[in-house]
Amino acid sequence: xxxxxxxxxxxxxxxxxxxxxxxxxxxxxxxxxxxxxxxxxxxxxxxxxxxxxxxxxxxxxxxxxxxxxxxxxxxxxxxxxxxxxxxxxxxxxxxxxxxxxxxxxxxxxxxxxx
Amino acid sequence: xxxxxxxxxxxxxxxxxxxxxxxxxxxxxxxxxxxxxxxxxxxxxxxxxxxxxxxxxxxxxxxxxxxxxxxxxxxxxxxxxxxxxxxxxxxxxxxxxxxxxxxxxxxxxxxx
Numbered sequence: 001x002x003x004x005x006x007x008x009x010x011x012x013x014x015x016x017x018x019x020x021x022x023x024x025x026x027x028x029x030x031x032x033x034x035x036x037x038x039x040x041x042x043x044x045x046x047x048x049x050x051x052x053x054x055x056x057x058x059x060x061x062x063x064x065x066x067x068x069x070x071x072x073x074x075x076x077x078x079x080x081x082x083x084x085x086x087x088x089x090x091x092x093x094x095x096x097x098x099x100x101x102x103x104x105x106x107x108x109x110x111x112x113x114x
Numbered sequence: 115x116x117x118x119x120x121x122x123x124x125x126x127x128x129x130x131x132x133x134x135x136x137x138x139x140x141x142x143x144x145x146x147x148x149x150x151x152x153x154x155x156x157x158x159x160x161x162x163x164x165x166x167x168x169x170x171x172x173x174x175x176x177x178x179x180x181x182x183x184x185x186x187x188x189x190x191x192x193x194x195x196x197x198x199x200x201x202x203x204x205x206x207x208x209x210x211x212x213x214x215x216x217x218x219x220x221x222x223x224x225x226x
Binding site for chain 2: 044
């Protein structure tokens with residue numbers, strides 16, 4: 001199984017600023033994804049982080065707001081740009097690609113925008 | 115576009131009872147996941163179901179998949195309070211590199 005860590009675990013940010021969230025996987029994986037989970041809600045896929053190329057964004061999410069990098073097979077970052085209170089949420093990284101088709105999730109980053 | 119529906123969304127039940135959570139999805143897929151989430155925690159993988167007729171069991175939880183009906187069930191046997199959590203099903207989008215779409219989740223509360 002893959003173990004995923006995220007940094008920071010939580011942050012409180014001011015409106016208009018940006019925050020970069022890091023995701024590290026302890027083994028090489030094929031796919032990495034970023035999700036958002038608003039309080040009491042389900043998970044919404046933001047984008048697929050592609051290694052060495054631009055991320056693939058889901059409807060309603062754009063690169064200018066959520067730039068993503070994935071420089072290698074075990075690391076990715078998500079930036080939440082020009083934040084507003086509506087961006088307050090939990091952001092989760094996930095990874096897949098093992099022979100058992102598991103998709104693992106990181107512990108999440110709890111973001112509060114004031 | 116793949117849509118995933120779970121029901122019920124909320125379930126309060128007595129310890130010792132049996133119940134089933136249902137997960138329907140709208141387009142062809144042959145991979146379905148069940149996750150558990152405790153308040154303030156991340157997701158814990160419970161089951162990955164890979165083929166029609168697949169059945170997996172762990173303790174008091176049993177999951178099954180019927181790809182023809184586009185239906186999965188998560189059955190709880192003789193519920194105990196420790197099973198109180200939110201349960202999500204998620205379905206792989208066919209031919210889309212492990213991308214999965216989540217249902218809304220079922221918030222399960224088991225009364226002692």
